[in-house]
Amino acid sequence: MTDTTPAFPPRAAKKPASVTHHGITVSDDYAWLRDPGYPKVDDKEVLAYLEAENAWFETRMAPRKDRIESLFREMRARIKEADQSVPQKDGNFLYWIEYEEGAEYKKWWRRPVGAPEDGSADQLILDETALAEGKEYFRLGAISVSQNGRLLAYAIDDNGSERFTARIKDLETGELLPDEIPGTLSALIWAANDTALVYSLANEQWRTDNARLHWLGKPLSDNVELYHEDDEGFRVSASLSANEKWVIVSSGDHETSEIRLIPAHDPLAEPLLVRPREKGVEYDVDEREGTLFIHANDTHENFRLATAPLDRPGEWTTVIQGSDEFYLTGFDLFERFYVTEGRLGGLDRIELRFYDDPSRVEPIEFPEASYTASLANNPEWDMEQLRLSYESMISPASTYDYHVADRRLDLLKVQEIPSGYDRDLYATERLEIAARDGTMIPVSVMYRKDRTSAGPLHLYGYGAYGIAIPPGFSTTRLSLVDRGFAYAIAHIRGGDDLGRAWYKAGKLESRTNAFTDFVDVAKGLIARDFTEKGRISISGGSAGGELMGAVINSDPDLWGAVVAHVPFVDVLATMLDASLPLTPGEWPEWGNPIEDQAAFELIRSYSPYDNVRAQDYPPLLVTAGLNDPRVTYWEPAKWVAKLREVKTDDNELLLKTNMGAGHGGKSGRFESLRETAEEFAFILWQLGVEG
16 A cells, blocks of 8 residues: 655645736745635635645644544533533523533523423524534524513524525524525624514625625515615614614724614615714714714724714713723613613723713723633613623633623633542732833733743734723633743734734734734743743634744744744735735725835835745644635645745744635534644744653
């Protein structure tokens, strides 16, 4: 029998190609890795290269299989396999989700309020395990019970392309209605007294430029387009107001928004425009008793809260002023009070406020100095207690009810770790490390108290789109920490950890701050004796993968192992291609290199793929998803091909492409754990950590 195990890593063919913009020509020898038929990928040469890289990945990781299996078992042992959420009341029922022993996917349950808890009245309303049977990939998207409690709308994706098919189930009979809506990418909103659904379709470019209405029992040809967005950079979404009286149709990009209200009982009524779009102004809206509540950044970048009469929606009166210190991230209305959420000094803050007494503000206090907390599922208009989620880097996820009347937190559940977890063995710190321009960068760190100094350290970062990385809990992280690692999160610019200015300081012309912040945090952790040069592993995904690509170009000798998940590394080519799903909507984040030469030159100066050069690179594990509509598979494939061509070291370079998955990798709670076990096995191998 012939041994088909590859002896050498694959080398992609070089096929010279180039594009010219602003009089500047950019060459790309690996552009051919983009299948011209995408999103269908059937080019034999492209598939052969991806399969060859997968074979090389398997060959190099094969000697690590025992460690991968050991890590997988270790991680799985920390998960309570037979587990369920705390039931929550919504109308006449209590709802919860449940995992069975060994199951990859959830089951959704309910029982009537007041029914016995012995299981006799429990009703299984959706079985993800059954829906996923026989499928390589499964993901549940939107799920929504009708207001009368009889019908369940849900949407599934079974290939990772993020084009969902919506179905409707009769919960009294258990039967599926004949209604089927393919190609959705949205929430599913019940309207017209449960006789219709509001949804959005993904167009050919995977953009939601519409809000549509489907009448139950009617053919798709009878569906009505309630709103169409003509700006290709904007996306449309729909939600339901807290009092369930309004369908809220929102359109926006990364910096501008526009909202219309449609009566939920009469979805064909003329939409009410709250305020016409104005470049740079973002806002969101809810309504109570004829008053609109508006969360907007028109007077301060950290947002204010305003109100307006429903009949004069553009006349905004400030209720909570914008503040440099407090970043107001959102609000939720309830019948007798409302809740604001935000961050003060980078830490979550939840406050109750009251319609009849504007001066009355009640913050919810939490016990730790560093944590993450938020409102959880609070589906009813009249709530007497609020469901909250809480965790920290050393405190497992906890579910609380906050009793509004007596301002009391009631602990309902703490994440159980069956294999055992002793919080007292660990410590967490929130540090500040100076960046090269003097800006102090927050860093959250976790480690065992018995850890020796200057040991291995894992550093995680993202730094884009105004997405904050909270200092939350992770059971998988323990597999590094228990082997002597410190685990650090760099809250770099580009996220909004410290407010909107923090986000703006890492985008567009300031984009490179995110990269230099990350490098400076690593050097600061070395200076504080947490670790040493070359003993740092780093990871990031998507835009965080772009971060990985940038910092290995600039400071390759700092890192001992690098993991880049679905990395956005071909930034220039992607931003030059308006036909790609995300590109027009991304220009406010990165710049438009088609029209703006300065943006072209800036992106070209840091785009990881365009800046690969002949130098030693650290060991690198790269992942991709063949069906990924966000970071297309050819970005990591081209990057790895170019690195193989020009790098001057013999360090490991591995590419693993999930041939049946998308941006999130494999589905299922255990399959995704196995991929984490592979990642950690690679890190431990490259840093020479035993055990």
